[in-house]
Amino acid sequence: MVILPFYQFLIGFAEKDQTKYAFLAQNGHLVSANIPVRYPSYHSDSRTLYGIWNKNGKDVIGRALINPAPMDFSPLFTLSNKQISYTAISPDNLKIAFLVKDPVSAETQLRVIVHEEFGWFPLPFLRLPASESSVCFSSSDVLIYTDPAGSLKAIRLRKPVKVVEVTPSGRMPACSVSNNTKAFIQNDKIFIFNKIQNEIDVKHPLCLSFSKNEKDLFFSENGTLCKYDTETRQKQVIFQGASPIVFIAEL
Numbered sequence: 417m418v419i420l421p422f423y424q425f426l427i428g429f430a431e432k433d434q435t436k437y438a439f440l441a442q443n444g445h446l447v448s449a450n451i452p453v454r455y456p457s458y459h460s461d462s463r464t465l466y467g468i469w470n471k472n473g474k475d476v477i478g479r480a481l482i483n484p485a486p487m488d489f490s491p492l493f494t495l496s497n498k499q500i501s502y503t504a505i506s507p508d509n510l511k512i513a514f515l516v517k518d519p520v521s522a523e524t525q526l527r528v529i530v531h532e533e534f535g536w537f538p539l540p541f542l543r544l545p546a547s548e549s550s551v552c553f554s555s556s557d558v559l560i561y562t563d564p565a566g567s568l569k570a571i572r573l574r575k576p577v578k579v580v581e582v583t584p585s586g587r588m589p590a591c592s593v594s595n596n597t598k599a600f601i602q603n604d605k606i607f608i609f610n611k612i613q614n615e616i617d618v619k620h621p622l623c624l625s626f627s628k629n630e631k632d633l634f635f636s637e638n639g640t641l642c643k644y645d646t647e648t649r650q651k652q653v654i655f656q657g658a659s660p661i662v663f664i665a666e667l
Contacts, residue, residue: 422441422442423439423440423441423442423447423484423667424440424441424442424654424666424667425439425440425634425641425654425655425664425665425666425667426438426439426440426449426458426465426482426663426664426665426667427439427440427446427641427655427657427661427663427664427665428456428661428662428663428664429639429657429659429660429661429662430622430659430660430661430662431659435454435662435663436448436659437449437451437453437663439484439667440641440654440655444655446657447484449484450486451465451480451487452469452470453465453467453468453469453478453480453489454467454468454469454501455467455468455500455501455502455503455514455550456468456503456663456665457503457504457505457512458482458505458665459505459509460628460665460666460667461509462481462509463481463482463667464479464480464481464482464505464509465479465480465481465482465487465665466478466479466503466505466512467479467503468500468501468503468514469489469491471491471494474494474496475494475495475498475499475500475501476491476492476493476494476500477491477492477493477494477500477503477512477514477529477536478490478491478492479492482667492512492529492535492536493512493529493535493536493538495516497519498516498517498518498519499516499517499518499519500514500515500516500517501514501515501517501548502514502515502548502549502550502551504550504551504552504553504559505553506553506556507553507555507556507593508556509531510530510531510556511528511529511530511531511553511556511573512528512529512536513526513527513528513551513553513559513561514526514527514528514529514551515527515546515548515551517548523545524545524546524547524548524564525543525544525545525546526542526543526544526545526546526551526559526561526571527539527542527543528542528559528573539573541575541577542571542573542577544561544563544571544579545563545564546561546562546563546564547561547562547563547564547566547587549561549562549587549588550587550588550589550623551589552589552590552591553591553593554570554591554593554598555593557572557573557574558570558571558572558573559571559573560582560589560591560598560600561589562586562587562589566584566585566586566587567581567582567583567584567585567586568581568582568583568584568585568586568587568589568600569581569582570582582598582600583600583602583607585602586600586601586602586607587600587601587602588600588601588621588622588623588624589624590624590625590626590633591626592610592626592630592631592633592646593630594630595610595630595631595646596610597609597610597626597630597646598610599624599626599633600624601618601621601624604617604618604619604620604621605617605618606618606621606624606633606635606644608633608644608646610646614646614649616635616644616651618635618637619637619638620637620638621635621636621637622635622636622637622638622660622661622662623635623636623661623662623663623664624664625664625665625666627643627666628666631645631646631647632644632645632646633646634654634664634666635664636660636661636662636664638660638661639656639657639658639659639660639661640653640655640656640657640661641653641654641655641656641657641661641664642654
């Protein structure tokens with residue numbers, strides 16, 4: 417049996433109308449993972465996967481510890497008659513951001529739940545219109561998302577609520593908290609902001625994820641998993657597959 421330390425990544429592949437997951441071993445081999453989750457996010461310190469599970473026909477935000485065996489899903493939060501997507505876990509592991517879509521009005525809102533003594537509860541003052549695109553935390557109290565007009569914005573998660581524009585156009589943000597580095601996709605370019613602005617030309621980028629050391633940026637070009645060193649600006653191909661990669665987590 418292969419144990420978790422021998423795996424490098426958990427990767428999500430888009431296949432037809434679902435996402436299938438696999439562990440990428442150090443020898444470059446894929447090992448299929450039976451994970452019935454959508455729109456996941458990964459907290460590396462706790463080795464916990466957050467995402468959307470289906471329970472009795474409802475979208476439920478839940479979590480599970482990463483392991484090669486079938487994962488035990490723990491439900492955390494749900495909403496009646498709503499479609500939930502794009503979870504993001506905060507660095508302190510105490511907040512989960514997500515999008516909520518009303519199937520009747522088709523309106524999408526950004527919401528956040530917070531872990532308290534007796535469970536997970538929504539921030540009552542936070543219901544912002546948003547685009548259906550991934551979100552990320554740049555700190556435990558600042559969230560970055562795309563608004564309905566396509567502008568990338570940052571919001572402070574405490575009163576008084578403060579929203580600032582990061583860039584007029586951007587999607588799929590990723591953040592390195594310790595290095596204060598932000599990355600996002602604009603058309604077929606990845607923009608990286610730290611001490612010096614940098615950009616990478618990419619054909620059809622699908623997702624961004626920072627490494628555990630928060631120095632390297634992982635991204636996908638359809639079925640190719642790439643690593644970009646933000647200091648040396650060198651790109652390296654990690655894995656080449658046949659299906660589009662829509663989720664990357666370094667384990």
